[in-house]
Amino acid sequence: MREIVFDTETTGLSPQNGDRLVEIGCVELYNRVETGRTFHSYFNPGRPMPSEAEAVHGLSDRFLADKPLFGEICEDLLEFIGDSPLIAHNATFDFGFINHELGACGRPTVCVSRMVDTLTLARQRFPGAKHSLDALCTRFGVDRSLRVKHGALIDAQLLAQVYVELTGGRQIGLGLVAEIIETEDPVPGERPGTSETMIVAMIRPPRPHAPSEEELARHAAFVATISDPIWRRVG
Template identity: 80%
Template sequence: MREIVFDTETTGLSPGNGDRLVEIGCVELVNRVETGRTFHSYFNPGRAMPSEAEAVHGLSERFLSDKPPFDTVVEALLEFIGDSPLIAHNAAFDFGFINHELGTCGRPTVCHSRMVDTLAIARQKFPGAKHSLDALCTRFGVDRSLRIKHGALIDAQLLAQVYVELTGGRQIGLGLVAAVIEVDPAALVVETIAAPVVLEIRPPRAHAPSDEELARHAAFLSGIKDPIWNRLAGRG
């Protein structure tokens, strides 16, 4: 099964308030295994970058000024994601921005039935715990040392590892194929069962002490002062 794990960076929290998509990173999984195929692009949002947003992802207005607008990259993006399920952390946020950008350039929006939200999965699986991407990386031992700031591609790569763990680990895609063994009847070897072996029964060995051993034992006991068996004699 093919799935796409993705993440976005934006100028703010709401496309309805004029915020725009500035970065997207996608990672391809097939049967819960990364294939190495990715899609990554920055976009010129055509508006100023608020300082609060820049502090999160580090993408300045100057850096994005020579990047392509979304509508010039949309064909390559749609070709990459195809009709595969789309996995994101707090997926409604990312879907909202992607669908806003698609609508702006006259493209059909992505159906929410394709949405897989790892945040919802984590909340159901670990109620009461922290569910941020950083917290889940720590829980599953995913190395996030390269994540200095939010970045769409690196966050998608981290999320891909987290998603695999959230959904059962790498063994979820492990399939064992039963082998069918054909046996040639002519090649069968008939084993003759030999007659049962009769074991020789030996007479029991004598284990009674000799007169010498009894004398040595009595001498040993006579050297014990006030033995406990004398004090217990007559009790019972």
């Protein structure tokens, strides 16, 4: 099953009050395994960046000045996410901003039935504990050393690992999975930040476990040292 884990950065907390989306990062999962395909883009919000928001993600007015508007990228984003389930941490926040931006572009909004909220999953699994992304990374041993500030793509990559652990880990149901080999080939004309990945399932051949001649000889020598072995008394 294909799923998309994503995260956003914004100018504030409320699109209804004029806040805008400034960054989105998406990570593709296939059967809970990262394929290597991602979508990442910054957006010019068309309004000043509040200092409080800049302190969180480090995206300044100067940095965003030459970035595209959301409407210039939305078709690429919609193509990438397709009709897959969309996974986010505190997902109602991210869905609210994406749907507000899509509505402003005259595009249909994303149905909330596709929403998977890892914050809700974490609260159900660990009631009373801390449920921030940092806390969940610590709980599951996910390396977040590269996360100096909030960033949509790196947070989506961290969340993808957390989501896999929240939903049972790599071996869900104790089943065995095939080896996943990832090969990335650039697609002509593709926007930076996306890539096509071919996933090939390889079944490893069985390994031989027969004893060597030396092991057989050592075993025979050991058996010869046993006095009155029980197998000589039977039959």
